[in-house]
Amino acid sequence: MTATDVTVLRTHRRRRDALLLTIGLFAGIVAAMLPVFSVIAPGAWAVGAVFVSAAVLGAGLLVRLARLPAVYASIAEIVVAVVLLTAIFGRSSALLGVIPVPATFATVPDLLAGAAEEIRIGVAPVAAETGLSFLLVAAVAGLAVVLDHVVLTARMPLLAGVGLVAVSLIPTIAIPSDIDIAAFVLLAAALLFLLRVDTRARTAPATAPPPRAGSPRVVGVSATALGVAAVAVIVAVVATPLLPQPGLRFATGGTGGIGTTINPNLELGNDLRQPREVEVLSVRTSGSTAPYLRAVTLSRFDGAVWEPDSADTVAVPTGGDVFGPVAVDEGIAVDEETTTVTVDQLDSPWLPVPYPASAVTGLTGDWLGMPENRTVVTRAGSTREQVYEVRADVPQPTLEQIRARAAGGPDIDPALTGLPEDVPAVIGDTAREVTAGAQSPYDQLAALQTWFRSSEFRYSLDAPVDSGFDGAGLDAVADFLQVRAGYCVHYASAFAVMARSLGLPARIVIGYLPGTASGSPQQGGSEYTVTSGQLHAWPEVSFEGIGWVPFEPTNSLGVPTTFTSSSGSGGSTTPDTPGQDAAVPEQQPSTAPSQAARPDVDAQNGAGSTGVGRTSTAWLTPTLVGLALLLTLIVPSLVRTARRRRRLSAARDGDPVAAWRALQEEAVDLGIPASGADSPRAFAARLSADHGVDEDDVGLLRAAVERVSYAEDAIDPASGPALVAAVDRATARLRSEAPPVRRALARLFPRSLVVRPGAVEQERETVGA
Incomplete structure (x- = not known):
C-alpha cells in the first residue's frame, strides 16, 4: 500500500468517525430530552430544540471536516446557536431578523423572568410559553455545544454519557413516574454507539481497512453491546419498582425541596x-x-x-x-x-x-x-x-x-x-x-x-x-x-x-x-x-x-x-x-x-399525623447546596491527584511512558501545549528552551520513552526511582515558572481531565479532509 493510499484511507476513516460520533451524540441528546416531556408538555419548543441542536452539531461537523482547529468548531456552534435563537425568539429587534443587536440581548432577562414565572406557577406537564420555550431551546443548544467538545474534541464520550444520563433523570426526580422504556433504550443505544465508535477510532491501525459488517469481530462486538443494553433494560424495569417510593413530587413552585405544593391550575x-x-x-x-x-x-x-x-x-x-x-x-x-x-x-x-x-x-x-x-x-x-x-x-x-x-x-x-x-x-x-x-x-x-x-x-x-x-x-x-x-x-x-x-x-x-x-x-x-x-x-x-x-x-x-x-x-x-x-x-x-x-x-378522624415534636429542617437545603459546591470544587482536583499518583506508581516500576505522560499532563494543566504532532525530542527541547526545565531531567525522560517506543527495549524496574525523581524536578520547575493564577487553576480545574495531551492536534488530524 502506497503512502497516498494510506493517506486516503486515513482521511476516509477520520471523516467517517467524526460523522458517526456526531450522529450518535445527536441521538443521545434527543433520547435525554424524551423524559422531560413528563414535566414540560411537548410542543413547539421540542421541535425548536431538536432543530437547533442538529444545526449546532452540523456546524461543528462541517468545521472539523474542513480540517480547521477544534476551537473554530466551538465558535461556529455558538454562532449558529445564537443566530437561530435570535431568529426564533428575537427577530423583531434583530438586524435582518437573525443578527442580534443590543436591543435583542436586552430582551433575554424578560424571557428568563417569564420562564421562571411559568415554572413557578405551572403544573406538570407545563405548557411552555415563550419564556420557558426560550430557556429550554437555549439549554439544549448549550448542551449540544458542550457535549460536542467533550465527545469530538476531548474524545471522552463516557463523560458525555454521564451528563446525558443526569439530564434524563432530572424529570424522574422532579415527578416520580414509571420509567420511560423507549427513552432509556434509545439513550443506552446512543451511548454504546458513541463508545464503540470512539474505541474503534483509537485502536484500529491507520492502514487497516474498515471491518466488514458480517465479520466475526463486528458480530462479536455488536452482540456484546446488545447484551449489555438488554441487561440494563431488564435491571431498570425489574429493579425500579423494588426501590423505595418517594413520598411526594417536588414542588412546582417555591424554592424547591421535597414536600408538597399548592396547585393553582385545578389539576389537584x-x-x-x-x-x-x-x-x-x-x-x-x-x-x-x-x-x-x-x-x-x-x-x-x-x-x-x-x-x-x-x-x-x-x-x-x-x-x-x-x-x-x-x-x-x-x-x-x-x-x-x-x-x-x-x-x-x-x-x-x-x-x-x-x-x-x-x-x-x-x-x-x-x-x-x-x-x-x-x-x-x-x-x-x-x-x-x-x-x-x-x-x-x-x-x-x-x-x-x-x-x-x-x-x-x-x-x-x-x-x-x-x-x-x-x-x-x-x-x-x-x-x-x-x-x-x-x-x-x-x-x-x-x-x-x-x-x-x-x-x-x-x-x-x-x-x-x-x-x-x-x-x-x-x-x-x-x-x-x-x-x-x-x-x-x-x-x-x-x-x-x-x-x-x-x-x-x-x-x-x-x-x-x-x-x-x-x-x-x-x-x-x-x-x-x-x-x-x-x-x-x-x-x-x-x-x-x-x-x-x-x-x-x-x-x-x-x-x-x-x-x-x-x-x-x-x-x-x-x-x-x-x-x-x-x-x-x-x-x-x-x-x-x-x-x-x-x-x-x-x-373527626381525618388523615394525617399529629404535629408534635417537629424538628426544623431549614438548615438542610443550604447545607446540601454548600456540600454540592464544595464537591464541585474539589472533585476535579482529587481525580487529577489520583491519576498523577497512578502515573508515578507505574513510573516507579520502571514504565517510562507513564513518566512521560505524567509530565505531559502537568504541562497541559499549566497551559503549555502538548501537541500530538510533537515528537518526544521536540517537546523536551521546548520545555528546556521555553520553560527552564533542566536538560538532564527532561533528557532522561525523553531517552527512556524513545527506547521503549522505538527500540522496543524492555522496561527496567531499576530505572523507576530516577524517572520519578526527574518528573518531580521537572514538574516543580514548570510550576515555579507559571503565574500564581495559572498554578491555582491547575490545581482546582486541571485541563488534562478534559483535554488530554495531543488531543487537540489529534482531533484536527482525525477529522481532516
Whole structure:
C-alpha cells in the first residue's frame, strides 16, 4: 500500500468517525430530552430544540471536516446557536431578523423572568410559553455545544454519557413516574454507539481497512453491546419498582425541596392521588373550630382554564395590618379570630390564610397582599418553615340577612359572571331545572349545593380519569354532569359555572380543609394538623353587603354552608352529618368550607399525623447546596491527584511512558501545549528552551520513552526511582515558572481531565479532509 493510499484511507476513516460520533451524540441528546416531556408538555419548543441542536452539531461537523482547529468548531456552534435563537425568539429587534443587536440581548432577562414565572406557577406537564420555550431551546443548544467538545474534541464520550444520563433523570426526580422504556433504550443505544465508535477510532491501525459488517469481530462486538443494553433494560424495569417510593413530587413552585405544593391550575387529582400523605402545616386558633385556609383565588374563566388572580398587590407591612377591617352592612355580626400557622412540608409561593384575613404578622421574606381577594403571595420566597399569625374578621349573617341580599352588587367585576358563548346547553338547562322555584340568589345556590350532595352524585378520584374528563373546562363540566362522579375540582367548577349561568358572580378557591385536632384544647386555642390529602377546591359567590361566601358542593366531603334564622342562635347551624376526607373519601371523615359556620372537627378522624415534636429542617437545603459546591470544587482536583499518583506508581516500576505522560499532563494543566504532532525530542527541547526545565531531567525522560517506543527495549524496574525523581524536578520547575493564577487553576480545574495531551492536534488530524 502506497503512502497516498494510506493517506486516503486515513482521511476516509477520520471523516467517517467524526460523522458517526456526531450522529450518535445527536441521538443521545434527543433520547435525554424524551423524559422531560413528563414535566414540560411537548410542543413547539421540542421541535425548536431538536432543530437547533442538529444545526449546532452540523456546524461543528462541517468545521472539523474542513480540517480547521477544534476551537473554530466551538465558535461556529455558538454562532449558529445564537443566530437561530435570535431568529426564533428575537427577530423583531434583530438586524435582518437573525443578527442580534443590543436591543435583542436586552430582551433575554424578560424571557428568563417569564420562564421562571411559568415554572413557578405551572403544573406538570407545563405548557411552555415563550419564556420557558426560550430557556429550554437555549439549554439544549448549550448542551449540544458542550457535549460536542467533550465527545469530538476531548474524545471522552463516557463523560458525555454521564451528563446525558443526569439530564434524563432530572424529570424522574422532579415527578416520580414509571420509567420511560423507549427513552432509556434509545439513550443506552446512543451511548454504546458513541463508545464503540470512539474505541474503534483509537485502536484500529491507520492502514487497516474498515471491518466488514458480517465479520466475526463486528458480530462479536455488536452482540456484546446488545447484551449489555438488554441487561440494563431488564435491571431498570425489574429493579425500579423494588426501590423505595418517594413520598411526594417536588414542588412546582417555591424554592424547591421535597414536600408538597399548592396547585393553582385545578389539576389537584395528581396531588390527591399521591401514595403517601405528609403533614403540611399545623394550626392553632382562638376559635372553637379550625379555620379553612385559602391560598389561591381563581376568578377568570375562558371556558377551558380557571386562571389565578393577578390583581394589584401591596407589601405586607411589619405590623401586618395589610387588608384592614372587613366592610359589611350595618347589623351583620363580625367575629374576630386569631390563627397561628406553622408550615412544615409545604413549598409554595401562596400563603395559606383564614378568610377574610385582616392582618398577617411574623412572616420572613418579602410578601405581598392582594386586597381584591385577601390572599398573600411572594415572588421570590416560599412558605417553607414559615410561622405566622393571621387575624380574620368573619361575617356572621343570619338566614334572613343573606336571603335579602342581591348577589354581587354594583361594583362587581363583569368578568365574575362572564361565560363563553359556546357553553354546553346541559349546564344552563340543568342549573335552571335544579333552582326552579328558588326565591332568592341564596336559595338558588343552596338548591345547587343540596343537589350536588345528594345520592345522584358520588365522590371519586378515578372516575374522571377513567372517563376522560379530568379537568375544569366547560367540556369537563358537561361530562361531569352526565357521569356524576368526580372530586372537588369538578364539583367546584360545575357549581361556579352553573352559578354564572344564572347571572351570579362566582369564583373558585384553592386551599386546605380544616385539620385534625392534634390534642386537647389548651389555653390560647386548639391545635390542628393539616395534611397534603386535605388540599381542596371550593366555589364562592359574592353577596352585596356581606362579601364572598363559600359553598361546599363536593359530595360526601365536609359540611354544606347553611345559615339559621335570627329567631334561632343568630348564626349558622352546625350540621350533624360529618363529611369525609379528600384523600380517602370512602373511609375518613373531614370537613369542608363554610364561612358562616365551621363544623366541629374534634370528632373527626381525618388523615394525617399529629404535629408534635417537629424538628426544623431549614438548615438542610443550604447545607446540601454548600456540600454540592464544595464537591464541585474539589472533585476535579482529587481525580487529577489520583491519576498523577497512578502515573508515578507505574513510573516507579520502571514504565517510562507513564513518566512521560505524567509530565505531559502537568504541562497541559499549566497551559503549555502538548501537541500530538510533537515528537518526544521536540517537546523536551521546548520545555528546556521555553520553560527552564533542566536538560538532564527532561533528557532522561525523553531517552527512556524513545527506547521503549522505538527500540522496543524492555522496561527496567531499576530505572523507576530516577524517572520519578526527574518528573518531580521537572514538574516543580514548570510550576515555579507559571503565574500564581495559572498554578491555582491547575490545581482546582486541571485541563488534562478534559483535554488530554495531543488531543487537540489529534482531533484536527482525525477529522481532516
